[in-house]
Amino acid sequence: MGKVVTFGEVIMRLSPPGFNKMKQSNSLDFFFGGTEMNVGASLAQFGLTVQHVSNVSDDFVGTAAIGCMQGYGIDTAHITKVKHPLGLYFMEVGSGLRASQITYNRLHGAFANIQPEQVDWEKVLDGCTLLHWTGISPAISExxxxxxxxGLTLAKQKGITITADPAYRSNLWQYGRNGFEVLRELVGLSTVFIGGVNEVNEILGTDFSRDEAGFIASAQKLMETLPGITTVYDKIRTGLSATHQKIYAQAWDGTTFYTTPEIEISDVVDRIGTGDAYAAGLIYGIETAMGMEETLAFANAACAVKHTIVGDVNLASVAEISEVAGGNTSGRLKR
Incomplete structure (x- = not known):
């Protein structure tokens, strides 16, 4: 295994304690996160070598964010301190029929002001075997x-595996670019697609159905249109309430369809970062040369376990996740 590189914003999450609404609270809990950093932190917990590329604020908040990443085991050598504040988001955690709510303050922050000349991609990609990105990053700024x-162009030239999670967030694309066009361009530089029918339809302008046949057809169309893509991984969520979820995973490798049993999480503690945990599970499977079925099961279990952990990052170990992937969801006390 080589080095995994993640690129994206480091952001602070502020939440009232427990399930309180903001107007009930006189204090806020905070966590450092960010979609790509969450993935990197989880992979570092799994024992992989991880380096994150980003900007943070040149103040004690940025210093604390770097310390947090280092605590997870992430290499922060290519984190740059700049004279802009760290991005923030505020979250009220929902329960039962009351949904969680999030509002962001990130479009003028440290990461939004990153520029190409700040990142020496030759150094960053030295020893790198996999580069991970999501659709959040190119949405934030030019x-x-x-x-x-x-980074993607150079990584492609070097034959590095590139995992793309092209999540589209319409409220972020405010600097004049067409988000779908940008995502299609960047997915074209990638090799592994983490998304389903919705994401393919958005990027290609298609209208595939959301059943199994539609997923296979959409994945095949994506591979034909953007031939660098070799595998498509998807996660299916059924939300029964804010604190009761069901998830399963599926994949297409160009010839074979794979799926997992559904896992039910009846007492969700924290839904934030569950998709990132899924992506980290996939990357771990890829980097450790697991088979497709084992990789998909591990990723689905990683996503499920993250629902039980407070904060943005999945802190579960490989052993804990493997046990759930193997079917043990009893939660029985270990002594």
């Missing part, structure tokens, strides 16, 4: 888009 594009 600088973030151009910086990521440079």
């Amino acid at each position: 600088g973030a888009y151009q910086t990521l594009k440079e």
Whole structure:
């Protein structure tokens, strides 16, 4: 295994304690996270070598964010301190029929001001075997888009595996670019697609159905249109309430369809970062040369376990996740 590189914003989450609403609280709990950093932190917990590329604020908050990443085991050598504040988001955690709510303050923060000349991609990609990105990063600013594009272009030239989670967030694309066009371009530089029918339809402008046949057809169309993509991984969620979820995973490798049993999480503690935990599970499977079925089961279990952990990052070990992947969901006390 080589080095996994993640690129994206480091952001602070502020939440009232427990399930309180903001107007009930006089204090806020905080966590450092960020979609790609969450993936990197989980992989570092699994024992992989991980380096994150980002900007943070040049103040004690940025210093604390770097310390947090280092505590997870992430290499922060390519984190740059800049004279802009760290991005923030506020979250009220829902329960039962009351949904969680999030509002962001990130479009003028440290990461939004990143520029291509700040990142020496040759150094970053030295020893790298996998580069991970999501659709959040190029949505934030022109600088973030151009910086990521440079990294993906060089990684592709070097034959590095590139995992793409092209999540589209309409409220972020405010700097003049067409989000779907940008995501299609960047997915075209990638090798592994983490998304389903919705994401393919958005990027290609298609209208595939959301059943199994539609997923296979959409994945095949994506591979034909963007031939660098070799595998498509998807996660299916059924939300019964804010604190009761069901998930399963599926994949297509160009010839074979794979799926997992559904896992039910009846007492969700924290849903934030569950998709990142899924992506980290997939990357761990890829980097450790697991088979497709084992990789998919591990990723689905990683996603499920993260629902039980407070904060943005999945802190579960490989052993804990493997036990759930093997079918043990009893939660029985271990002594």
